[in-house]
Amino acid sequence: MKLITTHKGSDFDALASLVAATLLYEDCVGVLPDSVNTNVKTFLAIHKDVLALTSPKEIDFDDVDTLIITDTHSWDRLDHHFAVLKDQQELHIVIWDHHLKGSITGRENHVREIGSTTTMLVKQLQEKQISISPIQATLFLLGIYEDTGHLSFPSTLPEDAYAAGFLLSCKGDLNLVANFLRQSYGSRQKEILQELLEDVQKEEMEGVSIGFAIKEIKGRVKNLAMVLQMYREIINVDAVFGLFLDVEHDRCMIIGRSAVEFVDVGRIMRDLGGGGHPGAGSAQIKGGHPVEIKETILEKIRDYKSSVGLKDIMSSPVKTVKETMTMEEVAKTLRREGCTGLPVVNAKDEIVGVISRRDFKRLTRENQLQSPVKAFMSWHPVAVDIDKTVTEVIQIMTRKDIGRIPIIKDGKFVGIVTRSDIMGYFYSFSSM
Ligand SMILES: [Mn+2]
Secondary structure, three states: OEEEEEOOOEOHHHHHHHHHHHHHOOOEEEEOOOOEOHHHHHHHHHHHHHHOOEOHHHOOHHHOOEEEEEOOOOHHHOOHHHHHHOOOOOOEEEEEEOOOOOOOOOOEEEEOOOOOHHHHHHHHHHHOOOOOOHHHHHHHHHHHHHHHOOOOOOOOOHHHHHHHHHHHHOOOOHHHHHHHHHOOOOHHHHHHHHHHHHOOEEEEEOOEEEEEEEEEOOOOOOOHHHHHHHHHHHHOOOEEEEEEEEOOOOEEEEEEEEOOOOOOHHHHHHHOOOEEEOOEEEEEEEOOOHHHHHHHHHHHHHHHHHHOOHHHHOEOOOOOEEOOOEHHHHHHHHHHHOOOEEEEEOOOOOEEEEEEHHHHHHOOOHHHHHOEHHHOOEEOOOOEEOOOOHHHHHHHHHHHOOOEEEEEEOOEEEEEEEHHHHHHHHHHHHHO
């Protein structure tokens, strides 16, 4: 007999990958652990009959020759009934899992980092052209959306989004998805939010407000990130950090969210051993104390502030052209440098203007190519002092609709910041 099972306390990714595997492997019995999470329980209350899954209690483990496991590969995550298979040498084990760590090694191991285990199996179904019913498609979407935070978590891969798109084409129902996932804001989450609001902690740094939510948590609470997001909106801060202390396991779960470039959550979390991107991230610290962690986070924000400045993102040295140069020479220089514009300096190397390809459109006669650049350049460019912040430069670019800003130090031209430098600044952080 062939069995397929998943981890106990099953969430949607567990249930969905289990069901997807029963489609992939014919003549297999799908065994759902008796303990499932609250959302899945609600889903099963309606869909149990169409899924045709069996309880571990009903299985005769004596004649099992193949075991397929999804969304975990650890014996202690399986229903206790499976323990009898542990020492069976002949057992053919197949693993489908997106958690890299586990205690079971199978004959076939499909283990890799991806947003959800469901994605891996849906890909197989799609490749083998096995048909998926609208109900199954809806369940698989639930699996993918739950584990990828609706395709928003940093762990999400293009494959997860492709699989979701494919499932929509199989008539997966997003209304149902929203309905079953929304209920995760239950009484426990509400209680935590209320307690957080009774002890609001706000800090100000350089005009940016940073909120902290510090709380002891008993047991496993899902969707703390959502609670934290609601907390942030209510207390109206630019960035927020949730420090959730799990006394039982002596660890602290840290979640961060930020809407300002000044607070780079991903970088802070990486320093704390976790991960993420500038807007969102998380980390876990063994034996950490929340008050100390809060101080560490504030220190890091202060440090980064002084470390990333215009000097780090600007291009320098930058080619300049003299104001007396002819337009023809300038055109050659632009071509040679492969850029769309250059600063213009006077005899004292002070910046007096900017010439860009656009300005060449104003040349109407051939002989104007012999005119000096100062006749066509835009005068008095907006120059920014090197001590200003990246945010200020972005504001100027937006307000004045200009794509390159000369940077000056003690009145002297030292470099230039372009739109692509700013893009590089944002994207290099998210890909680190
Ligand atoms: Mn999963």
